[in-house]
Amino acid sequence: MGVIAMDKKQITLYYSSENSIGKQLNAYVESSGKDHLTIDISKTNVTGTQWAELAEGLGKDVSDLVNTDLPDFMETYGENYVDLDNDGWLKILDKNPRFLKNAIVIKGDKYIELTSASDYKQYIDPDSAGIEKPYK
Numbered sequence: 001m002g003v004i005a006m007d008k009k010q011i012t013l014y015y016s017s018e019n020s021i022g023k024q025l026n027a028y029v030e031s032s033g034k035d036h037l038t039i040d041i042s043k044t045n046v047t048g049t050q051w052a053e054l055a056e057g058l059g060k061d062v063s064d065l066v067n068t069d070l071p072d073f074m075e076t077y078g079e080n081y082v083d084l085d086n087d088g089w090l091k092i093l094d095k096n097p098r099f100l101k102n103a104i105v106i107k108g109d110k111y112i113e114l115t116s117a118s119d120y121k122q123y124i125d126p127d128s129a130g131i132e133k134p135y136k
Helices: 020-031 048-058 071-077 086-095 117-123
Strands: 010-015 035-040 103-107 110-114
Touching: 010 020, 020 035, 020 103, 020 117, 048 086, 048 103, 048 110, 110 117
Parallel strands: 010 035
Antiparallel strands: 010 103, 103 110
16 A cells, blocks of 8 residues: 555646646646645655655656756756666655656546646546546
8 A cells, every 4th residue: 555645536746836837737737626636846745655656656767757857957966877776866856856857647546647738638637528538
């Protein structure tokens, strides 16, 4: 059993308000009229256990959650390949939440990585026929 609560009727969004996509996704979720929980990682501490669970739910390593292509990341950690263990990547997300690569939505027991605001409409909002599109 994980530490992140899951509810079939609730959308949970992990995002950073320090980037425009995160702000847009938060606006979509807030205005959706659906039960939701939004977690702005820039303002709310996400534990290492939660990060690990999010990564596992997405079928990724914790390192895959970090956007190493950001100029700020390269300035802080260098432009060369950064080789860290999971604890190192967790510390990066803890100290620099702006380095989160993409927003993450949990709906029921499904974890979905959202790379754009249109992803929210595609994977979370029902289409015009009222049928939800399948998850990736």
